[in-house]
Amino acid sequence: MSEEEFEYAMREMAAGNADALKQVYLAYRTLIYTVCLKYLRQREQAEDVASEFFIKLFNSAGTFKANGHHKTWICTIAKNMCLDLMRKEGHVAASLDDTPDEDGQALEKADPASVGASSVEESTVNKLTIEEARKRLSDKEREVMDMKCSGLTFREIADITGMPQGTVSWHYNEAVKKLKRFIGYG
Amino acid sequence: MDDERIEQLYMESLKADVPDYWSKIEAGIKASGASVDNASSDEVTIAKADVNSSGDNVISFDAAKKDIGKKKAAKRNMRPYVGLIAAAVLMVVVVVPVFLAGFEDRRKSDEQSDNTGYSTTTAAMNMEDSISARGDNKEAMETEAAVAEEPAAEAAMESAGEEEMYDDAEYEAAETTEASAALDGTRDYGQGELDYKTNGIAGSTEKIVILKAEVVLKGDKYLFTKIKPDDSKTKLKKEEYEVENPEELVKYMEDFDGAIEVWVCSIHGDKIYVYGPAED
Structure with a gap:
């Protein structure tokens, strides 16, 4: 969704047009859910917060002021909502590297060195689906890939995550390499 | 396979992994008082009021930015x-x-x-x-x-031109009567604090040869005591000579040569206040 389209949708939402909200939802439901899941690590909570986000977006559309970076804006709002929830519930922000995946199960770490060094493992993961391959990415690689595939630029991902743009780009390239290898195209 | 294809596959996987929560949104908006299907501007306004009155500023990115700006501004203003x-x-x-x-x-x-x-x-x-x-x-x-x-003592006193006798214990006491006499005398020797270096008194060219001399009979001997500035001229020097024959005292009285005068003075610690020569 372009800036103009988003601004138009917000104006429509401010006027009470729910169809505009639906358009925004369809465009960003994945992105917002991904952001929420990144922080909350629980699918249900992520879904709840993502829903709440769109409700509030609709209700406060009249106060929207275009700043030319609506993707960053909505991601920041979603992130703040997650942080607020974590604060209220006394959650401690966990390191991305030692947190379980969204299913609550320990995610096998995709150590680039070990993966790259083991041809046996490569052959084993050769038949992985993209879903399985995605789970084998490191948290940061998956985070970057999720946002990138949701339509964000490296610059926007860097702004949201706080990582340097070069790091974002590096994680993306690593993720793409792994995915290619995991699904048998590497 | 190029990166775009990977992204495409990944995106499909991601979307498949994301649940459809539109129903929750719909229910939430309805619960907040607005109808998604038939939303009017009035109802939306009510919903806005609810959000704003909730005090939750998370939704307002601008507000968050302003808050950050305020903090920075507060720091800057400080x-x-x-x-x-x-x-x-x-x-x-x-x-x-x-x-x-x-x-x-x-x-x-x-x-x-x-x-x-x-x-x-x-x-x-x-x-x-x-x-x-x-x-x-x-x-x-x-x-x-x-x-x-004691005739010997008298002889010694006469040779010194001194009639006075002093108590050995009172070196620091002033000799008032003599001082008065000195001040009443015709010679103006001045009076004041003795300058050890010049061995004189400021404002007077007279040299004080000896400050005090006395002869006392101690048992069957004569004790001659004289006090004068020492050679370093920084402190007083007390010399005592004990003789059996008064005639022997002469050799200890060389300081009196040519200036047989006993100056009236009072001694206070290291300072000597000179009032003038003792009168005969």
Whole structure:
């Protein structure tokens, strides 16, 4: 969704047009859910917060002021909502590297060195689906890939995550390499 | 396979992994008072009021940015006061104690000045007492000397041109009667504190040869004592000679040569106040 389209949708939402909200939802439901899941690590909570986000977006559309970076804006709002929830519930922000995946199960770490060094493992993961391959990415690689595939630029991902743009780009390239290898195209 | 294809596959996987939560949104908007299907601007306004009145500022990114800006601005606005605060702290920590110390010094100085005044007065009084006592002692000693009838002592005194006899114990006492006599004399020798280096008194060219000389009979011997500035001229020197024959005293009285005078003085510690030559 372009800036103009988003601004138009917000104006429509401010006027009470729910169809505009639906358009925004369809465009960003994945992105917002991904952001929420990144922080909350629980699918249900992520879904709840993502829903709440769109409700509030609709209700406060009249106060929207275009700043030319609506993707960053909505991601920041979603992130703040997650942080607020974590604060209220006394959650401690966990390191991305030692947190379980969204299913609550320990995610096998995709150590680039070990993966790259083991041809046996490569052959084993050769038949992985993209879903399985995605789970084998490191948290940061998956985070970057999720946002990138949701339509964000490296610059926007860097702004949201706080990582340097070069790091974002590096994680993306690593993720793409792994995915290619995991699904048998590497 | 190129990156775009991977992204495409990944995106499909991601979307498949994301649940459809539109129903929750719909229910939430309805719960907030607005109908998604038939939303009117009035209802939306009510919903907005609810959001704003909830006090939740998370939804407002602009507000969050403004909050951050306010914090930064607050810090920035505090900068000019940092210097003032530092100056105030410095004032309290350094300047005030220094001022108080100075005030204390001045107070002590004033107290000392007062004490000095009192001490001076007291010293003057003591001086007078001492002088009076010295006069009494002199009379007593004269009486004692007369009773003793020691011709040798008299001879020695005469050779020294000195009639006076002094109590050995009172080196620091002033010799008032002599001092008065000296001040009444025709010669103006001046009076004041003895300068050890010049062996004289400021304003006077007279040299003080000897400050004090006395001969007393001690048992069957004669004790001759003279006090004068030592060679370093920084302190007094007391010389005592004990002889059996009064004639022997002559050799100890070389200082009297040519200036057989005994100066009237009072000794206070290291300072000697000279009043003038003793009168015959």
